[in-house]
Amino acid sequence: MTQFTDLGLAQPLLRALQAEGYDTPTPIQAQAIPTVMQGKDLLGIAQTGTGKTAAFALPILHRLAADKQRPPRRGCRVLVLSPTRELASQIADSFRAYGRFMGVTVAVVFGGAKINPQIKALANGVDVLVATPGRLIDHLQQHTCHLGETEIFVLDEADQMLDLGFILPIRKIVAKLPAHRQNLFFSATMPTEIGKLAGELLKDPAKVSVAPESTTVERVEQSLLFVEALRKRALLAELFAEKALNRVIVFTRTKRGADRVARYLEASGVSAASIHGDKSQPQRERALAAFKAGACRALVATDIAARGIDVDSVSHVINYELPNVPEAYVHRIGRTARAGATGMAISLCCDDERSLLKDIQKVTRQTIPSFDRRNDTRLGQATAMADKLVPKDAGKGEDPIYGQKQNKPRGESRGGGGGRHGQGRPHGGQGHGHGQGRARHDGQQAGATGEGRGDARGEAQGRGGGPNRNRRRRPGGGGGAKTPMSGSWSPSAN
């Protein structure tokens, strides 16, 4: 098996890898590193968790070390575009970690943070600049950054960029890059529009592809619990009685929902923090650090806030509410079972969410093993207790599950806007221009405003193909045969 020492990487990089405890490249690293070291363009089909950050960071740092130059003033030698600030910070941290023995300078710019320190950091130029599109455009407009001498351009998570409506901003940024440059393009999936963008950006690229999205679906042990909406929190508390749930990401659809669930977990004796677009950057960083350090057992997150969160050994993902778009289900459960570890995903589904479930099972080509916990007297009693513990925001007109009191049409209104699932996915081509037009220009802003409203995201996702590009037929999971956890937890009270 290939070792990092076989790849011809510069000595300072091998030392850094040793310090990280990495000997063996992951498949994407083994494929991508030699190609990128040669200066070729690269198209990488890979999702987070495959080691793709090091797959581009290592050969880029190798090239910088081989050709030491002062970075241009207010410019950078390498530009990495990331859809979210969390991912941008993590990419910058990776460059710093791998480049620690070669004196590389790294800056990260994203929205929601003060601009002046970023201007200062860019003043003398940096080797590597990691940025979200919106804030980078601000810097370009203010002439606090220029890209005319950038040698290498990396576009990471291109399909997420599309979901967040960043395609136009990316095109604006690319127009400022010099024509002669190396381009690396990463995406977990390849919807038509992303394929088109890749075709425009890349010159005769080498293609590497690992772990198609379906393998996430295969790798993660999934189960589904049917339960009344009002009893979800009692069921959640019951799940947490199982010790095996030691590092859990709980997903909600709305920011307020995330806060509410975190509050309830805390009141039930489960240490929890929430992370979403309304939280300040320091608050998000604190929550993430506590979760990473094991100081809190549950991180309650919305989809956008959870993008790019790279925490190893997440034991379980719980979908407290199913996502509006089925592709998000795959992204969510991919937060567990990372880097070869095992993981479990448990989804709570109430009657109103049946159509979302149908979409998920269609996209993932599977039937999630399910257990029926409806009409369960034990949960009924626990719910009565839960209501005493944390009254459900009485008087605020809130729906305990969806956050706001809404009209609840029986038929799903997912295509047309309105409805409690936000705008969901459009059923026609019309959503396209619409999504772009309303797009936010920054991960932070999108996070702050897009969540729970199906904003640019829901519409964008309607366009592309699903993550399950291969559409491999898999045998159905069968219903009800497996328990989601091995302990005493009883799957059904039928």
Ligand code: AMP
């Ligand atoms: P990424 O896909 O870049 O988000 O990386 C996923 C996780 O795998 C991160 O926690 C990395 O630190 C870790 N990782 C990356 N490359 C390796 C490797 N060769 N061996 C072990 N862990 C790795």
